[in-house]
Amino acid sequence: MTDPEAAAMLPLTPAVFHILLSLAEGERHGYAVMQDVESRTNGTVRMGPGTLYGSIKRMVASGLIESAGERQEDGERRRFYTLTALGRAVLRAEAERLRDLVAAAQAARVLPRPRKV
Amino acid sequence: MLRLMAHLLARLLPRDLRDAHAEEIARDIDARFRHGQRVSTVTDLAVAIVRERRDDRHRLPFRRVRTYPMTNLLQDFRFALRMIQRRPGLSAAIILILGIGIGSATAIVSLASATLLRPITARDPERLVEIRSAMSYTDFRALQRGSDIAESVFAYGSQSGVSLKRGGVTRRVPATLVSGNYFEGLGVRPAAGRLLTPADDVPGGIPAVVLSHRLWSSAFGRSQDVIGETVYVNSRPVVVVGVAPPGFKGLSLANVGDVWMPAAFTPDLATGFIGRPAALTGEMLWLRVVVRLKPGVTMEQASAGLTALKASMHPPAAGAAPQVMPVDPVVAAVVTSGSRADLRTFMLLLVAVAATLLLLGSSNVANLLLARVASRRHELSVRAALGAGRGRLMMQLLVESLVLAVAGGAAGVLVAAAALRAVGRYRLPGDIAIEDLGLAIDGMTMITTVALSIAAVLVFGPLPAWLGSRRDLRPALSESGRGSTRLPLGRMLLAMQVALCVMLVGGGLLFARGLQRALSLDLGYDPRHVAMTTADPALERLTPAATDQYISEILSRLRADRSITAAGVSVIRPMRGGISTSIVIEGRTAADDPHIAANLVSEGWMEAMALRLLKGRTLNESDRRASQRVGVISESAARAFWPGRDPIGARFKFDDDAEAPFYEVVGVVADARYGKVDAEVQPFVYLSIFDHGMSAFRAQLHFFARTRGEPRAAIGHIQDAAKAAAPHVPLFGGMTLEDHVASVLMPQRLGLVLLLVFAATGLVLAAGGVYAIAAHTVSMRIREIGIRMALGARRGRVVMDLLRDGAFPLGAGIIAGMILQLWSSQFAESFVFGLDVRGPAQILGAGAIVCVAAFTGLLLPARRAAGVDPSIALREP
Numbered sequence: 001m002t003d004p005e006a007a008a009m010l011p012l013t014p015a016v017f018h019i020l021l022s023l024a025e026g027e028r029h030g031y032a033v034m035q036d037v038e039s040r041t042n043g044t045v046r047m048g049p050g051t052l053y054g055s056i057k058r059m060v061a062s063g064l065i066e067s068a069g070e071r072q073e074d075g076e077r078r079r080f081y082t083l084t085a086l087g088r089a090v091l092r093a094e095a096e097r098l099r100d101l102v103a104a105a106q107a108a109r110v111l112p113r114p115r116k117v
Numbered sequence: 118m119l120r121l122m123a124h125l126l127a128r129l130l131p132r133d134l135r136d137a138h139a140e141e142i143a144r145d146i147d148a149r150f151r152h153g154q155r156v157s158t159v160t161d162l163a164v165a166i167v168r169e170r171r172d173d174r175h176r177l178p179f180r181r182v183r184t185y186p187m188t189n190l191l192q193d194f195r196f197a198l199r200m201i202q203r204r205p206g207l208s209a210a211i212i213l214i215l216g217i218g219i220g221s222a223t224a225i226v227s228l229a230s231a232t233l234l235r236p237i238t239a240r241d242p243e244r245l246v247e248i249r250s251a252m253s254y255t256d257f258r259a260l261q262r263g264s265d266i267a268e269s270v271f272a273y274g275s276q277s278g279v280s281l282k283r284g285g286v287t288r289r290v291p292a293t294l295v296s297g298n299y300f301e302g303l304g305v306r307p308a309a310g311r312l313l314t315p316a317d318d319v320p321g322g323i324p325a326v327v328l329s330h331r332l333w334s335s336a337f338g339r340s341q342d343v344i345g346e347t348v349y350v351n352s353r354p355v356v357v358v359g360v361a362p363p364g365f366k367g368l369s370l371a372n373v374g375d376v377w378m379p380a381a382f383t384p385d386l387a388t389g390f391i392g393r394p395a396a397l398t399g400e401m402l403w404l405r406v407v408v409r410l411k412p413g414v415t416m417e418q419a420s421a422g423l424t425a426l427k428a429s430m431h432p433p434a435a436g437a438a439p440q441v442m443p444v445d446p447v448v449a450a451v452v453t454s455g456s457r458a459d460l461r462t463f464m465l466l467l468v469a470v471a472a473t474l475l476l477l478g479s480s481n482v483a484n485l486l487l488a489r490v491a492s493r494r495h496e497l498s499v500r501a502a503l504g505a506g507r508g509r510l511m512m513q514l515l516v517e518s519l520v521l522a523v524a525g526g527a528a529g530v531l532v533a534a535a536a537l538r539a540v541g542r543y544r545l546p547g548d549i550a551i552e553d554l555g556l557a558i559d560g561m562t563m564i565t566t567v568a569l570s571i572a573a574v575l576v577f578g579p580l581p582a583w584l585g586s587r588r589d590l591r592p593a594l595s596e597s598g599r600g601s602t603r604l605p606l607g608r609m610l611l612a613m614q615v616a617l618c619v620m621l622v623g624g625g626l627l628f629a630r631g632l633q634r635a636l637s638l639d640l641g642y643d644p645r646h647v648a649m650t651t652a653d654p655a656l657e658r659l660t661p662a663a664t665d666q667y668i669s670e671i672l673s674r675l676r677a678d679r680s681i682t683a684a685g686v687s688v689i690r691p692m693r694g695g696i697s698t699s700i701v702i703e704g705r706t707a708a709d710d711p712h713i714a715a716n717l718v719s720e721g722w723m724e725a726m727a728l729r730l731l732k733g734r735t736l737n738e739s740d741r742r743a744s745q746r747v748g749v750i751s752e753s754a755a756r757a758f759w760p761g762r763d764p765i766g767a768r769f770k771f772d773d774d775a776e777a778p779f780y781e782v783v784g785v786v787a788d789a790r791y792g793k794v795d796a797e798v799q800p801f802v803y804l805s806i807f808d809h810g811m812s813a814f815r816a817q818l819h820f821f822a823r824t825r826g827e828p829r830a831a832i833g834h835i836q837d838a839a840k841a842a843a844p845h846v847p848l849f850g851g852m853t854l855e856d857h858v859a860s861v862l863m864p865q866r867l868g869l870v871l872l873l874v875f876a877a878t879g880l881v882l883a884a885g886g887v888y889a890i891a892a893h894t895v896s897m898r899i900r901e902i903g904i905r906m907a908l909g910a911r912r913g914r915v916v917m918d919l920l921r922d923g924a925f926p927l928g929a930g931i932i933a934g935m936i937l938q939l940w941s942s943q944f945a946e947s948f949v950f951g952l953d954v955r956g957p958a959q960i961l962g963a964g965a966i967v968c969v970a971a972f973t974g975l976l977l978p979a980r981r982a983a984g985v986d987p988s989i990a991l992r993e994p
Contacts (some may be wrong), residue, residue: 030138031145048165050130052139073745106846 008087009062010097015055018045020064020083020091027068029078032057056081062092129166138254149756169646175413199496201524202516207489208521210885211482213273215525217878218478219569220532222471225871226565226929227537229464231554234625237447238365242305244268244410245447246419247368250317251402254380256880257296259430260406266414270296271302272380273405274371278653283337287570289653290332291348293367293374294383294391300327300361302409303368303704308343309333310359317358318379324377324386326355329364331489332375350378350386366553368407368447372935388653388816407447420444463864466944467871468623474875475573477617480610481886486518487607488893490581510581518578526570533562540871544863580610593700607890612930616972618876618883619934620941623963628943630871630959635862641789641798642691643727647854648822648831649690652839652844661809667842668806668818672719674838676824681831683823685722686806690819691854692861696800703759703768703779713754714791714799717806717815723786725821726854732782733765741807749784778810821854828853842927868945880970887974891923895982902982912983919979920972927971935964 012020022028033046047055065086066106068080081092083090105111126146128135134142146162188192237659261270272295297318297469313890317325328343332911337343346353355378367374378386389895393401402476423442431440453664490497497510505513541552552748560758586798599759652671654664675684689695694716723735731752740747755764768779780802788798806815820839824831832851839848860868891955895902902915938960 030141031148034145046165048162049126049138049142050134050166052145053134053142054131057134057137074148076148078144079141 002015006086009064009090010094012090012094013055014045015047015051016064017091017094018047019052019055019059020094021088023065023083024048024088024091027080027082029073029080031078057085063087063113069085125164125473126166129163131266137337141836142379163380169348172411190516191514193513194520196513197517197520201351201520207485208372208524211485212524213283214478214482214882215522215573215611216528216532218475219526219529219573221871221875222475222569223264223322223391223441223529223533223562223566224536225464225467225471225542226569227556227562228540228545228551228554230469230561230565231556232370232460232549233248233464237368237832238303238362239307239447242447244363244412245303246408246416248406248408248423250443252404252406253402254383254397254404255398255399255431256427257406259405262297262421263426264408264422266408266410268409268411269298269302270406270408272406273299273368274383274391274403274405275374275379276391277372278847278849279351279376279388280349280653280845281376282352282845283343284751287845287847287848288336288373291372292376292378292386293369293372294380294387294627295377295466296380298673303364305362307359307954308362309339309341310357312359312361313379317379324350324353324355324382325358326350326711327377328357328358328360329377330365331374333360350376351388351419352386355386356746370404370549370553373550393578393861394664405588408444415445415706416444416476425826435864436461440800459864460549462773462944463546463868465869469788469941470621470872470875473617473621474879475569476576477621477837477879477882479573479576480614481882482521482573482616483580484607484610485885485889486514486581486615487584488515488608488889490584492893494675499848514582515574518574518582522574522578525573526566531564533566540867543867543870544860544882545867546864608926611886612926612933614883614886615927615930615967616934616937618879619963619967620699620937621879622873622966623938623942623959624679624945625869626871626959626962627942628865631945632862632865633867635865638790638886640691640716640858641728642785642856645690646826646828647725648824648828648835649850649852649854649857650820650832650835650839650848651690651850652818652820652846652848653816654818654843659843659846661815662816664805664815667846668719670842671820671835671838672721674841675820675835678822678831678834680826681834682823682825683721683724685719685725685820686820687716687718688806688815689716689790690857691726691789691793692858698771700802701770701773703770705758706769711758713758713802715802715804718803719806720777721820723803723822726789728789729787730785731785732763733782735784735786736803736805740805746780746810747805747807748763748780749786749803751786751798751801752788753798754802755785772898780804780836802845819850826856832869879899880967883967883971884974887923887927887971888977891919891975892978895919896924899982903985903988906983906985915983916976916979919982920975923975923979926974927968928977929966931971934967935960938963974978 018037018041021031022033023042025036030052034052037045037047049111056065060067060081063084065081066084068082069079072078072081101109106113124143126142130139130142131437149162169890187715257272266271274294276292278293279290281288281290295313297313297315300307300312301314304969307327310327312327313325333339333343343357344359345955346357348357349355361377367377377631381397383391384394386392387396392863396403401975408423412421420441420443423444424440427442501510530946537551537556601766654667659667672684672686675681695716697712697714699712700711718736720740723730728735733749735749736747750764755957758764758769759767764782764785767782769782770777770779786803789801789802790798820835822828822831822835825828832853836848836851839846905915906912939955942955942959
């Protein structure tokens with residue numbers, strides 16, 4: 001099921017996972033990613049510029065995301081990023097890995113089983 | 118404003134991010150502010166960026182390894198120990214180099230601190246000042262009563278020797294006469310019994326005395342019975358009331374006392390100049406006065422207050438300014454004022470030399486480590502590739518340096534202990550016996566060692582660590598472990614070592630020439646084959662007639678000895694100056710007030726000294742009772758007082774008084790060096806020791822015996838003869854005249870020994886350093902050399918190339934060293950007897966010596982390289 005190339009990159013750091021997650025919804029520029037991650041996690045994951053662009057740099061280098069060119073937004077030129085196919089596969093693989101982990105935790109009664117509604 | 122802050126914040130980011138994303142980041146930061154975030158977020162942002170830098174750098178993407186600092190450190194230590202074990206030879210060399218550097222520096226720092234920084238035992242020594250000029254007892258008492266700047270005023274005067282008799286044993290010990298509040302004023306506590314109090318310092322009854330801990334231990338076995346016992350000082354009964362604390366040396370390092378006696382008993386207990394009633398009543402200036410200032414009183418206020426007080430006691434003549442009373446901090450005043458500057462310069466010279474050696478050693482170690490780091494590039498690259506951050510690599514290399522430094526420090530303690538023992542018999546300027554300082558490895562020494570080890574790590578540690586952890590190591594991975602062939606920093610370090618080495622060798626040569634010159638100076642007498650021993654009949658209070666008898670008996674016994682060719686006695690020993698007196702020449706009125714130095718000698722003394730007779734005769738036995746007083750003058754006295762005429766038969770006297778007797782010149786002898794070796798030769802006159810007009814100067818008697826062979830045995834013969842003549846007169850100072858003359862040159866000898874040891878060590882280090890670097894370069898270039906040889910390069914050409922490669926740092930170092938030497942030699946000026954310290958001989962000589970040593974270090978690996986078989990060299994990995 002899992003793409004072997006994607007599996008080789010697991011597990012992801014929280015920052016990389018969140019950036020991929022944010023970009024899965026569409027192209028975003030760096031600051032928007034940061035705001036999105038903060039609001040998605042209710043402020044528990046905060047990325048400074050070092051982490052954000054450090055991660056972006058490495059993710060571009062390893063082909064998880066790519067630049068989608070520069071556009072005007074709020075009167076400023078911003079560079080937008082978008083997921084690559086590999087990035088989507090890796091995000092998916094990581095999410096599945098996490099799901100399996102959660103399932104394992106539930107089986108071990110560490111977490112409550114989900115109730116059918 | 119916001120732009121600026123955004124810009125500054127962006128500056129905090131790692132360079133690679135800044136280059137790629139600077140615009141975006143600046144805009145982000147800008148956006149934060151536009152979205153209404155407060156200025157305080159700037160600091161949050163800055164902290165976040167710095168933290169990210171710390172956490173994220175050099176980690177592989179997507180995998181975070183949490184590490185804990187302590188675990189790392191322990192790991193580093195274990196790793197360091199393994200690395201040190203893996204190269205035992207190199208490690209041992211490094212530890213040895215550091216040990217010598219740290220050890221010698223420690224020894225010299227303890228010597229300097231014992232003489233210059235903390236020479237005395239006292240409570241709050243910073244509040245103690247000593248009045249620069251000596252004072253009379255009456256002035257001291259007046260000062261004690263009238264001073265409002267002082268918490269207390271106390272005084273001491275030294276007596277170089279008293280006889281101390283307990284049971285049947287008489288010892289001659291140095292003593293100090295002190296005011297009753299001396300110990301109280303210093304704030305010291307007794308080791309046993311009690312110390313002197315003001316109540317002890319009133320005339321009448323049996324005087325109380327205090328012993329030094331040293332004497333109590335060595336002579337009385339720390340027996341409590343001694344306390345309260347009656348012993349005899351110069352044949353007067355005294356009671357021992359207590360023992361001073363261990364290490365208490367009084368206030369004068371040149372006169373370290375073993376007995377402290379109340380000043381009120383001075384005329385009874387002392388001898389010579391101060392052993393007279395006038396010591397307490399007259400204007401004799403013999404007391405050193407120390408003032409414990411009230412808290413908050415400055416040195417200037419103290420000096421001003423004392424000046425006013427002195428003026429009120431001795432009003433200056435009308436119109437004259439009052440005599441200023443300068444004071445010195447006691448810490449600086451412990452050495453007699455004349456030699457204080459000498460001592461300071463000397464100690465600073467030694468400290469500088471030791472620091473140079475330590476610096477040389479450390480940079481040498483830095484070079485060795487640098488070469489090692491270069492050969493460990495492969496290992497370091499692998500570690501970096503596996504995710505070790507730069508800080509981590511650097512830490513590991515620093516920990517290795519630290520472990521080496523700790524081991525070097527431990528070796529240094531041993532070296533320091535050995536060095537302090539070795540220099541014990543030397544004396545420092547100011548006639549301070551190093552033994553008397555009681556130096557030992559103590560807490561202070563340990564602190565010094567630790568501090569020096571840390572200093573050494575700081576010198577040799579960071580550079581190799583920094584270079585070793587450099588990021589561009591990583592490409593080395595693809596080069597199958599070979600690093601760069603050149604070590605530019607190594608070459609700079611090498612040049613520095615060579616320069617320092619030239620300086621050390623130059624200093625050594627300078628001292629050697631100075632001492633050689635001092636030794637080869639014509640003394641005017643022949644110090645070989647002469648034994649000497651000193652007796653102090655004044656301590657037994659022999660009358661002048663009994664003293665005459667004592668002298669005659671000893672001399673006749675010595676002359677009966679077949680191994681002795683001549684024997685005599687004098688009141689002044691060579692190298693200890695002379696009795697300075699004014700002289701009046703018959704038939705001549707001098708415009709100035711001419712002075713001459715005198716010595717009182719017996720017949721036979723000039724023969725024993727082998728003083729060259731130029732004209733007339735020496736003193737003989739008939740002069741003892743002759744009606745005409747006679748004298749023998751020196752060559753320069755003849756020139757100074759009877760220029761252009763024959764002085765034999767001329768007359769002179771020592772006082773303008775009509776009553777004063779005339780002396781007749783009966784002989785002229787060669788000039789002899791009597792004062793400091795480098796001082797001008799002064800006009801001298803020798804008078805008969807049996808002349809009672811001069812008996813006031815007849816305190817100590819120095820017996821000399823010239824022998825046919827080895828003089829050491831004759832010391833015992835003199836002592837036997839003296840014991841037979843008067844068993845209780847204390848004897849001391851038994852040695853050969855050669856040893857005595859040599860003792861005057863002690864500081865020069867000490868300086869020479871230390872400088873030669875340091876220079877030799879420096880030379881070995883520098884040559885070794887050159888060798889290590891050259892060998893490293895060659896091993897790195899062996900492939901290249903092999904290829905060149907295979908292509909037909911000649912051996913000589915390869916050697917020349919390698920030599921030229923190394924010649925630049927060496928040449929630069931040697932030239933820099935000669936310049937340094939030119940500049941630094943001024944500090945040695947006062948110890949090398951008027952040599953031209955900037956003379957080209959020692960500077961070029963030092964350059965040449967270092968040059969030869971360094972190029973030898975260079976040539977050996979170069980020749981070896983040129984000898985390799987190209988086919989083998991090319992197969993090297």
